[in-house]
Amino acid sequence: MPALLTPLRQIFDRPWLLAVLAAVVSAGLLLAASLGLAVQQMNRDESAQMNAQGERFRERLEQVFGELRQGVDTLQAQTLRGCDAAMKTALQEVGLRSRFIYEAAYVDGTQACSNRGGERVIQPQRAADIQGPTYRYWLNTSAEPNDNLAALMLGRGPFLVSTSRGHLTDVVDLPPGGSLLVLLDHGSRAVPVLGPAQQWPPSADWPPRSHNALLEMPDKLIYRMPTRSPDYQLVLIAPRANPPLRLDGPLWLLFPVSLVLACCIGWLTLQWIERRRSMRSALQQALRRGELQVLYQPIFELASRRCVGAEALVRWRRHDGSLTSPDLFIPMAENTGQIRQITDFVLQRVLEQLGHVLRANRQLYVSVNLAACDVMAPRIGLVAARLLARHRVSATQIAFEVTERGLIDVVVARDNLQALRASGHPVLIDDFGTGYCSLSYLQTLPVDCLKIDKAFIDALGHDAASSGVAPYIIRMAHSLHLRVIAEGIECEAQALLLSSEGVNYGQGWLFAQPLSAQQFIALITRSRAMPAGNP
Known part of the structure; x- marks a missing residue:
């Protein structure tokens, strides 16, 4: 083969x-x-x-x-x-x-x-x-x-x-x-x-029904x-006559237009492949040059407004200063397999930058996003164990976020997530409500926390059809004894409403925008007292 x-x-x-x-x-x-x-x-x-x-x-x-x-x-x-x-x-x-x-x-x-x-x-x-x-x-x-x-x-x-x-x-x-x-x-x-x-x-079926x-x-x-x-x-x-095909009127334009469109499709395919090859090569060089950087989106406890952790976000700032959107290079990296290198890079950079802070604050955690390829294979657990041992950080302080769309095979994913959880890593379901993870599957998955997608948070307080989704997810999470993190909180009214609904944690620009490692360390330094418990 x-x-x-x-x-x-x-x-x-x-x-x-x-x-x-x-x-x-x-x-x-x-x-x-x-x-x-x-x-x-x-x-x-x-x-x-x-x-x-x-x-x-x-x-x-x-x-x-x-x-x-x-x-x-x-x-x-x-x-x-x-x-x-x-x-x-x-x-x-x-x-x-x-x-x-x-x-x-x-x-x-x-x-x-x-x-x-x-x-x-x-x-x-x-x-x-x-x-x-x-x-x-x-x-x-x-x-x-x-x-x-x-x-x-x-x-x-x-x-x-x-x-x-x-x-x-x-x-x-x-x-x-x-x-x-x-x-x-x-x-x-x-x-x-x-x-x-x-x-x-x-015909045999005469007379017809028509x-x-x-x-x-x-x-x-x-x-x-x-x-x-x-x-x-x-x-x-x-x-029925079988006359020679006659292209009268505008029909004769179909064939030359088809050929022109075919040439355009070929040219666009070439451009797309070259662009992908170029971006794939550029991303590989970015990993070598250190153009990728990790930012930290702080996560706060809604009741006390104290920072309990952060979500690690990868950003690609090219050497010319331009910023490439993650929506562009992350899917491409998933298709080419480079996402494994990016995940390893994020894990390593988190522990290099925040290892001393995590050791000093045992209740602080950082969550790292996992692609589908890492959810469906046990590789990431081995990588994390090696890095955690080197930096002397507890596994409970590195959480892994998976999306519903990444659960391609729920049975395989459950086994691998269970292995991560058995090692001490908290497991979070990211962007919950946007994928296809049914309640029956959710009950069997080793999950500690649900993250509600920003789209449902934005609908709160409005007459939109999705305005009732967030309260439903919150009630469902509570029935399964799961913590809830609300993403994309941008105003105080949202935070108060979510807190009244029993949401534990939130993140968004109301509290802080994504911070560099130094900015995040400064935030933690200003608020040494960590709340009890973490996802």
Whole structure:
């Protein structure tokens, strides 16, 4: 396994290679997304076109059926019967007045005549496809490729009217491979009026639950057209086209923009890696040069306002005087593993600077923050034991603070924290309420004190949703027999309210800002009397 990891480390240690890889991957993703958008737009356009076409079909077919019904109603209403000259004239007038009636005929058992003169008189060769109370419908009466043959025929009494294929194709622009179907028998049977026969039903789960007029299927589009007659339905079916991808309008910009964005991502990745490498190297040099310094945030007992200890804070002041925020270099140090060196440095510096003060004030303590890597391993206990023996300081005077977010594996963390506590070190949970440490876990952890995050302290006395969190944490801590430290106290009202709620200790700018070792020693010197007990 290590043999495999070595080449990978070598690859990922090359900023340009990582930048190119990030650019290629992002280009692929962006281009795929652009292509997906283009295809989606094409499908939307196809559906919109089919929707509009189906609506035109419905309107025109209603006109065709309406004129056929009107024509046969006119013939049925007259008193003429037979095939005399008056009948032929009446048939011709009906054909001339209608745009869609190709042939009007009178057919009884003995004679037949048509407005077409001596041409073939339409006569149905089978029973009507639709036998309504008033009208009879014949659909697709002949399969012969002749535009003059009837595509739709309507009958009432002895009269027949029909529209030819030629008339019908003039009013409906059928898409390639599409078909106009008439659905009979409550949709169970489909008769093609125009176009080839289609599989019916089109899917195993037909009819669909959707009531939309346009149904989109993977291989076809189906447009259902409501009609005024309950005897039939009209359906337009067209296969889904696979046209070449066309990037109309602003879509053509997606691909060049994707490539530009991919290049930008690659460049930003390179800058980020170089910056991290630069900061990692700078932090390593800062450790060697002594640019890191430890400040001390005093912790006071709220009841007596006496200093009982301090929290050690690491700060990075570069050689040019600029200050690098811990929020920037601490997470980076945790990711690179340098946080162990920083923790060891803080421990060593605390004991070097305050060892004599701690020996002289056995009830004074300093807390040191632990990263997740030290919470999940027993290393820090060994380091602390060695340094404490060298400086002759009690383990009870060095407390360790862990955050809820650092408790990645509660079981492992519990064992390691228990080992620290068994050695005499107090254990504090820092920023409590901002992580994911449940009450059931908290009950099993070897903890001496909870530190309430500043955000909940700031909400005290306000109508914010989090204003009740701090009192809840205080009551919970008391039920578990834990001490409480409130962080970020900035005004007297907060201190009084927290004290009335039973909070033991507090820290914040109300009492003191982070102090250097000399300033902290001066503070302790001014107040020699230490309160009984410590976290």
